[in-house]
Amino acid sequence: MGQTLVEKILSRKCGRYIGAGEIIIVGGLDCVFTHDASGPLVISRLNELGGGIGLDPSRVCVFIDHVVPSPSASISNDYKALKGFALEKGVRFHDQGCGVCHQLIAEYYASPGDIIIGSDSHTTMAGAFGAFATGMGASDVAIALKTGMTWLRVPESMRISVEGRLPKGVFSKDVILKIIGMIGAEGANYKSMEFHGSAIRRMNMEERMTITNMAVEAGAKCGLIPPDEETRKYLEERGRGDKYFKIEPDGDAIYSDEISIEASDLEPMIALPHNVDNVVPVEEVLGKRVDVVFFGSCTNGRMEDFKVIDKIIGGERIDRGVRAIATPASRNVYLQALKAGIIERLASAGVVITPPGCGLCIGVVGGIPADDEVVLSTANRNFLGRAGNPKAHIYLSSPATAAASALYGAITDPREAM
């Protein structure tokens, strides 16, 4: 019987035919990671299990990314303990300022066919490489560290195909917002979302990552894109070309649902407070006053995004009523944007640049909005209380919509600013 991409990846690892619905125990995990937010609990679970790591330490990463730089002694003490743990176990350690875990997983670790387990829900992002990547809680991650194994229920798959060319001003963020709006916050619960079609093939890796990153916002266990020449190019540019191989679903694979989208019909989309699936065309909220604009996060804090933002804002002064904050997703992105002159132009336009990390997406440090303020964010979640204040109203859009809105101080259609 034909297999979906997730069935193919898991079969390859298990050395036998695997089908949806099966419960499997799988070893040979390629990467297991945790970060400052969940790491302390992972370590205490691991200690309950006796402490040791049963996995090659080069496959384990600890990231300090959620709250950086540390704003308090108690958080710094947690970081000190995490660093001590990483050094003691000899695992990979990415300290404050290196960037968001998912971005670093993309830059340094993810390859086709991998199994990646992270103690963070947006671990799905690495599915852009054709890797099975999923988020789990601290106990599961501790067990993966201890035993080198995890258990999984093999998910059914949803086949989503996006065909054609995206119109000017419409980006991969609009595609995924549109899909989440269509199927809802639990539209893909427990499933694998598999993305196909010429519009996806035309996207570079950074654009694809935005899509697989947000698969979890529809409840998916993983979001997968079959690896192709774009994947190879991305890996080669980072010295990992040898990791590339082709893995794709069979033509007669069985899907639980199929969705087709015509790219040329799409328009800029926006998620209204306080749910990610509360999606409407930007057109419906044009002119709404914006107080804070956030450019960043694992969803849209990459070089590709900064290029788009730069193209719209350039060195022009953003609206004086807006506080705009830009947080590169990693140090590499920061340096690239710096060399390209983008950081300088954004700073002179009045944008505050904060160090690589999660920044305002998680909202513990870095520009928490005041009561009743409207935040337009390029991140992936607008839940009540996200960005640090339950009295704020968070909207989610593409970097282009956010940039155009920062310029005019109100929600603006990016097609008018490009």
Next chain:
Amino acid sequence: MGSKGRAWKFGDNITTDHITPSRYMHLRSNLFELSKHAFEDIRPEFSSSVKPGDIIVAGRNFGAGSSREHAPIVIKTLGVSAVIAKSFARIFYRNAINIGLPPVICDTSTINDGDLVELDLQEGIVKNLSNKAEVKFKPLPEEIVRILSEGGIVNYVKKHGGLDKF
């Protein structure tokens, strides 16, 4: 396995940010303190009024969002004996089992806030003692009941020496 307690009724799409607001992340190593902020943006009285044995009753997609295991942990820390919902977000469901908090999927529309509810996990039945309504659900799979009765997956792995006997 079963329990009895007052229902705390919630709607659809309760997220991990409702359960454990991200802004309290600095309390993540102090679960007792963190639990004092559970649901504070939507039901500020929750943590101070909830009684041991009480049951959370919700709509669709309970626990959407983050993979933080802190979310089911604070609920359990406050003494809640089970969460009953029309559906759960995937990671929360798994985390709840892993830490020994039973997640039950069934129709919750006949249960109102404050009703006295009795839950029988083996039989797969929720009895609303306040209005005599009864709702049946598919009992949890045996593996899951075993993990719950051993107090969570970490205890389970400790006892059985790994995942193999799963």
